[in-house]
Amino acid sequence: MLTAAFVDRACRLESPxxxxxxxxxxxxxxxxxxxxxxxKACAAQCEGAGIEFKFKIIRDDYILHSAEPLIAEKNADQxxxxxxxxxxxAKLNSGSRARNALRTVGIETSxxxxxxxxxxxxxxxREGQVVAxxxxxxxxxxxxxxxxxxxxxxxxxxxxxxxxxxxxxxxDDDVLQENIVFKVVKAKPQTENVNLSFSDSPQxxxxxxxxxxxxxxxxxxxxxxxxxxxxxxxDSELAxxxxxxxxxxxxxxxxxxxxxxxxxxxxxHLRKEPEPGAVPxxxxxxxxxxxxxxxxxxxRKHNALALNAATTDLVVPRGTYVLTKRxxxxxxxxxxxxxxxxxxxxxxxxxxxENHLNYFHIGGRGIDPAFARGLALFLxxxxxxxxxxxxxxxxxxxxxxxxxxxxxxxxxxxxxxLIYGVALPPQVQIDDAVEALLS
Ligand SMILES: C[S@@+](CC[C@H](N)C(=O)[O-])C[C@H]1O[C@@H](n2cnc3c(N)ncnc32)[C@H](O)[C@@H]1O
Numbered sequence: 001m002l003t004a005a006f007v008d009r010a011c012r013l014e015s016p017x018x019x020x021x022x023x024x025x026x027x028x029x030x031x032x033x034x035x036x037x038x039x040k041a042c043a044a045q046c047e048g049a050g051i052e053f054k055f056k057i058i059r060d061d062y063i064l065h066s067a068e069p070l071i072a073e074k075n076a077d078q079x080x081x082x083x084x085x086x087x088x089x090a091k092l093n094s095g096s097r098a099r100n101a102l103r104t105v106g107i108e109t110s111x112x113x114x115x116x117x118x119x120x121x122x123x124x125x126r127e128g129q130v131v132a133x134x135x136x137x138x139x140x141x142x143x144x145x146x147x148x149x150x151x152x153x154x155x156x157x158x159x160x161x162x163x164x165x166x167x168x169x170x171x172d173d174d175v176l177q178e179n180i181v182f183k184v185v186k187a188k189p190q191t192e193n194v195n196l197s198f199s200d201s202p203q204x205x206x207x208x209x210x211x212x213x214x215x216x217x218x219x220x221x222x223x224x225x226x227x228x229x230x231x232x233x234x235d236s237e238l239a240x241x242x243x244x245x246x247x248x249x250x251x252x253x254x255x256x257x258x259x260x261x262x263x264x265x266x267x268x269h270l271r272k273e274p275e276p277g278a279v280p281x282x283x284x285x286x287x288x289x290x291x292x293x294x295x296x297x298x299x300r301k302h303n304a305l306a307l308n309a310a311t312t313d314l315v316v317p318r319g320t321y322v323l324t325k326r327x328x329x330x331x332x333x334x335x336x337x338x339x340x341x342x343x344x345x346x347x348x349x350x351x352x353x354e355n356h357l358n359y360f361h362i363g364g365r366g367i368d369p370a371f372a373r374g375l376a377l378f379l380x381x382x383x384x385x386x387x388x389x390x391x392x393x394x395x396x397x398x399x400x401x402x403x404x405x406x407x408x409x410x411x412x413x414x415x416x417x418l419i420y421g422v423a424l425p426p427q428v429q430i431d432d433a434v435e436a437l438l439s
Contacts, residue, residue, distance in 0.1 A: 002084040002133075007042040011049035019052035023080070025062040032059045063112075066119050067101040079125040085132045087116035107150075114138055114147045121154050124186040130155070136162065136178040136393035139227035142400040148225040152218060155184035156191055160217075161207065162198040162229055162393070178393030180229075190214055198231045212236065219243070226404060228391045235390055241438040242387040245406035249360075252410055254367065254375070256360050256402045258326065259353035260314045261305060269311050271304035278304035279315055279350040284325045284357055287339045290376065290424025292323065294346065305352040315350040318343045319366015321359045322376045324402065328395050335388050335397060338379035340372055340420070358399050371410055373417030378408065380424060381434035408437050 003022055010016055022039065026032040039055040046053035058065060090112045092099050098115065102108070107118045113134045120130050138144040151157075161181040194217050199207035208231065216230050216239065230236045249256060261281060263270060271278045274295055285298040295303035305311055321341040328335055341351065341359075343366070353359045360367065360375060367375070378384060384405070392401060407413070416433055419425055425433075 001038075002086055004038050004042055006082070006084050007045060007053075011045055011051060016049055016051055019054070020046060022053075022055040023058060024055065025058045025060065025065070027059065027061050029059065032057055061098070063098040063115055063119060064101055066123060067098075067105050067107070069101075069104050079128070080120075080123055081125050081128045083120040083124065083128070083130045083132075085116055085120055085130070087113040087132065087134065089113045089135060109147045110143055111138075114144060118147060118150060121151070121184065121186055126187045128186045129183060130186070131181065131183045133179060133181045136180045139180075139229070139393065140224075140391045140401055140404075141396075141398045142224065145224045145400075148227060151184065152190075152225055155186045156188040157182065157184050157194055157214070157217065157227075158191055159183040159195045160197075160227075160229060162196070162231065163201055164198055165201045177395075180393075196229055196231055198229075208232070222404070224400060224404060226391045229393075230390050235386075238383060238387055239390060242383065243406050245408055245438070247407045247409055249403055249405075249407065252407060252413075253362055254360050255362070256324075256358050256399045258399055259355045259357045259359060261311075261352045262355045263302065266305065266311065266314065269306040269308065270302040271306060272302055274304045277308075278306045279352055280346055280348050281305040281352040281354060282323065282341065282357070283354045284327075284337075287323070287325065287337065290339050290380070290420065291345070291422075292339055292341045307350060311352070315352045316359075316361065317365055318346075318349050318351070319361075320369045320372040321351075321353070321361055321366055322372050322379070323353065323360075324358045324379060324397060326356050326358055326397055328397075330395055332395075334380075334385050335392065335395065336379050336385045338376040339424075340369075340376050342369070358397065358402060360402075368414065370414040370417035373420035374413030374415065375407070375417075377416050377420050377424070377430055378413060378434055380430055382427065382431045383434055383438055412437055 003024055007020060010020060024035055024039065026035050035057055039057065043053045092110055092112055092115055102115055105122060107115060109115050109118060117130065117132050117134065124130060138147055159182060163179045192214060193211040194214050195209065196212050197207045197209040210231065212230055216236055217228055218225055228239065230239055270281065280294050281302055281304050282292055282294065283298065283301050285301055286292045286294050286296055305315065307315065320343060323339050323341055325337045328337060388401065419429065419433060
């Protein structure tokens with residue numbers, strides 16, 4: 001489909017190329033047969049337009065074919081000037097043949113789709129253009145840090161189109177995250193602006209387009225090279241205000257970590273109900289109106305963790321902690337959902353946090369109660385949630401995402417916390433209070 005679209009466009013250019021030589025990879029024999037039919041249609045169209053057309057279908061694994069050292073050597077003179085790809089998505093296990101092959105050409109990445117993009121760039125001649133449609137997930141989080149760094153140093157990021165609907169772009173394939181189409185140009189200095197556009201779905205024929213300075217897309221000095229998509233004017237303005245906040249988590253002396261209790265690994269120590277010798281075990285199911293409400297009748301989940309030699313390293317001491325969900329369902333309005341773990345509501349000297357949540361702490365211990373409430377309130381504001389969406393298109397919230405945010409000062413947060421009584425205040429009150437700090 002993509003090659004056909006490429007050829008169609010080339011044929012309509014005012015000054016079309018004299019020739020097109022296509023190398024197409026497809027590992028699925030059934031689809032490769034269909035691909036041959038498409039290539040013949042492309043040949044016919046090119047003939048009509050006076051363009052010489054040649055094609056080669058490689059019925060092989062693109063990664064192994066392109067990256068395994070011997071074959072790569074054989075193909076070393078094979079450089080392309082355009083690549084168009086809609087790569088498959090799947091985890092690439094470390095130790096797999098593909099992962100090892102990629103390593104030999106200096107590519108270290110954990111998903112097939114980023115491997116395809118990295119390899120395609122590798123195979124480009126200077127100023128070669130790569131256009132890919134992929135999930136947006138590579139734009140944030142720590143898994144893809146190295147990939148982003150390499151992508152941005154090897155090429156100029158010129159265009160990004162975002163399909164904002166999480167379901168419509170690949171209706172049949174169950175791809176439940178936002179997708180993007182992006183264009184990079186190899187070994188070209190980064191352009192000052194990036195052309196951003198978005199539409200709800202491929203059926204939406206009226207996309208919104210905006211030229212954005214590259215520095216708003218990738219922030220100078222960001223060690224993780226997050227790719228932000230400030231699609232609307234107000235996104236840029238909000239980003240500017242959030243980024244002007246004075247503190248990082250490190251400045252606040254606060255650390256965010258992922259809950260240490262992985263329930264299937266601690267199976268023998270899980271308890272349905274509180275009992276002597278067991279401590280509270282907190283899941284997102286315990287989040288209620290801005291606090292942890294415990295214990296709860298939570299079906300197949302558990303309320304407690306037996307405290308013994310095997311679990312002492314999994315728990316933290318009594319104290320006030322801020323917890324956020326790592327995963328929200330796509331129906332939930334907010335991506336960031338924070339609550340306070342208030343020790344006054346728990347008769348326990350320790351607590352275990354389950355792996356589906358992140359917890360904020362100071363050196364493994366609790367946080368001052370007013371400061372913690374202010375932090376939770378800040379994270380629950382509409383402004384922060386909207387800023388978050390500029391760099392995250394999926395329903396997962398990584399600890400790295402939370403570390404990459406800017407925060408008010410400790411004093412400002414403690415003052416914010418004063419309006420957080422026995423329950424989280426109404427959203428308008430949260431938003432007004434945070435708005436005052438942002439402006
Ligand atoms: C998302 S589809 C895109 C199909 C096609 N590019 C298009 O746009 O119509 C991904 C394709 O990659 C093929 N594929 C998966 N793994 C592959 C690999 N390692 N090497 C080559 N092709 C692969 C699949 O069979 C599938 O047809």
